[in-house]
Amino acid sequence: MPEKNTEQDTARGSSVGVxxxxxIQLADEDNPLILDNGRSFAPINVRxxxxxxxxxxxxxxxxxxxxxxxxxxxxxxxxxxxQKPGWWDPMIGPGRAFDTTKYFIISSNxxxxxxxxxxxxxxxxETGKPYGLSFPVITIADMVRLQERLIDALGIDRLLAVAxxxxxxMQALEWAVGYPERVRSAMVLSSTARLNAQGIAxxxxxxxxxxxxxxxAGGDYYGEETPSTGLAIARMIGHITYLxxxxxxxxxxxxxxxxxxxxxxxxxxxxxESYLQHQGDKFVDRFxxxxxxxxxxxxxxxxxxxxxxxxxxxxxxxxxxxLVISYSSDWLYPTYQSxxxxxxxMKSGLDVTFIELASPYGHDSFLLDAGRQTExxxxxxxxxxxxxxx
Amino acid sequence: MPNQPNSRPNTSAEDQQPGSDxxxxxxxxxxxxxxxxxxxxxxxxxxxxxxxxxAGRGVDIEEAKILxxxxxxxSVFQGNLDEGLKDYATNSYxxxxxxxxxxVTHNPVLVLRExxxxxxxxxxxxPNFGFLYNRLQLLFAGRMPVNRKFPFTWYNTPNIHFxxxxxxxxxxxxxxxxxxQEIPTRNGKTVARLFAGSMANEVCYVLTD
Numbered sequence: 001m002p003e004k005n006t007e008q009d010t011a012r013g014s015s016v017g018v019x020x021x022x023x024i025q026l027a028d029e030d031n032p033l034i035l036d037n038g039r040s041f042a043p044i045n046v047r048x049x050x051x052x053x054x055x056x057x058x059x060x061x062x063x064x065x066x067x068x069x070x071x072x073x074x075x076x077x078x079x080x081x082x083q084k085p086g087w088w089d090p091m092i093g094p095g096r097a098f099d100t101t102k103y104f105i106i107s108s109n110x111x112x113x114x115x116x117x118x119x120x121x122x123x124x125x126e127t128g129k130p131y132g133l134s135f136p137v138i139t140i141a142d143m144v145r146l147q148e149r150l151i152d153a154l155g156i157d158r159l160l161a162v163a164x165x166x167x168x169x170m171q172a173l174e175w176a177v178g179y180p181e182r183v184r185s186a187m188v189l190s191s192t193a194r195l196n197a198q199g200i201a202x203x204x205x206x207x208x209x210x211x212x213x214x215x216x217a218g219g220d221y222y223g224e225e226t227p228s229t230g231l232a233i234a235r236m237i238g239h240i241t242y243l244x245x246x247x248x249x250x251x252x253x254x255x256x257x258x259x260x261x262x263x264x265x266x267x268x269x270x271x272x273e274s275y276l277q278h279q280g281d282k283f284v285d286r287f288x289x290x291x292x293x294x295x296x297x298x299x300x301x302x303x304x305x306x307x308x309x310x311x312x313x314x315x316x317x318x319x320x321x322x323l324v325i326s327y328s329s330d331w332l333y334p335t336y337q338s339x340x341x342x343x344x345x346m347k348s349g350l351d352v353t354f355i356e357l358a359s360p361y362g363h364d365s366f367l368l369d370a371g372r373q374t375e376x377x378x379x380x381x382x383x384x385x386x387x388x389x390x
Numbered sequence: 391m392p393n394q395p396n397s398r399p400n401t402s403a404e405d406q407q408p409g410s411d412x413x414x415x416x417x418x419x420x421x422x423x424x425x426x427x428x429x430x431x432x433x434x435x436x437x438x439x440x441x442x443x444x445a446g447r448g449v450d451i452e453e454a455k456i457l458x459x460x461x462x463x464x465s466v467f468q469g470n471l472d473e474g475l476k477d478y479a480t481n482s483y484x485x486x487x488x489x490x491x492x493x494v495t496h497n498p499v500l501v502l503r504e505x506x507x508x509x510x511x512x513x514x515x516x517p518n519f520g521f522l523y524n525r526l527q528l529l530f531a532g533r534m535p536v537n538r539k540f541p542f543t544w545y546n547t548p549n550i551h552f553x554x555x556x557x558x559x560x561x562x563x564x565x566x567x568x569x570x571q572e573i574p575t576r577n578g579k580t581v582a583r584l585f586a587g588s589m590a591n592e593v594c595y596v597l598t599d
Binding site for chain 1: 453456457459460461463464465466467468469477478479482488
């Protein structure tokens, strides 16, 4: 998750203000979650936030799905003093793309995460200790399975829309295809129906950085020093893949951090280096290294074509309307991958709109480029809402 | 304003009516499936959906036009027609439309072939470069025609392939397309076929394989 770039914050509307995260237990011994790997898993807590109001027909609910390092806190602030808004704040609020005066917005932390929902850092009731690597290997479909229980608990039959970028887009696809009767429309941003080899490769390097940090200790580091060096390196690699040549050139160029001229020693630091260092250091304070392993693996496994016998078959299961957006400078989830899924959607006769937005910000564009995204999403949602009430 | 190649030219206000849209709307059967290549801002599709209850989708290359389509609630794919329609299944639409689009494509023959493969029928409408006024302008003024149908100067025109009604008829023969219907018009009013080559400033065809 990048820092919010205020230059790009051209979104209209206002903030949702102070919001309160909620917790709910959605699986227990009697009602465990059956995972893709065959295991029954319980107990599971889910951290979520909601913005806006559910209408009395319960027809205006929109589920926001976060990306790899995101969390339930998509919009607003946690206290009046809080400086940092939720990760998609420019998009969610009164008058914004996800207009909270019209829609009821739900956002939850994914299964396996480390921001309130049960994950490898949670305490196992059997051992009384954090799960670590005894936490089951999960998939995108497992995350969605758990979210379905949340939607049930909130008394919602059918979502007006699901929306997410990157790993959030994978969840949106899985929702539309796996639960066709519960999703009217889906917005898939900077995402793919199957992670490509390049994406898997970067995830693998990140995982290697963590597991070769001696403090990782086979995942059993809780209560001890954490593998912060490995996790920071993993984050640095991740950040490189979220940017683009152009955005790095614009943001940092070849400038040095402290000096005006080269000192020809290793204390010379280019701005881009100190940026990555800063991102890495900040990340280890809020993210669990084991969650990094589990969530990145879940992305690696994601392949709708494999799960549903071909992409066209997958999309033939649903009647949802789709909006698919890619970004010209996103080389981690390149446009051809979005097109591939859109072609399959069209072959399945789905109502789909595809656009590649020109943007220099790489994969992160979907978090930064609020202006045109706002136009697209608000129009798309309005139409979907109007059709739902016809 | 210059257009990107492959996107329907922005039409000036006086060119809004009467236009090829009305003619095409009359040609299309109610409830059909329609693919509009170079759909622009989706006006034609919107009217077809409203008046003929079609299931329609558009293709255009320009970001701003895609945004406009989404605002209208039209499903649209941002793509380059010159790359063909390779991922569209054969005969998957009742009609594929090239409304004022053919002359802005780089590879019109590929686009025509793809149109006829993907559509059961093709509808093509284009400005007739052989219209008498164009001929006279070139003959007497010695300059490229600039008028209602060709409102651009040579350096900013999105129209990169100029052709006449007769050129198009020959191309249809070469490509083996059958002409099911021809509607020559001058400023929206039907012109007798006998004089179409010089008296029509726009022609619309319904083609079959």
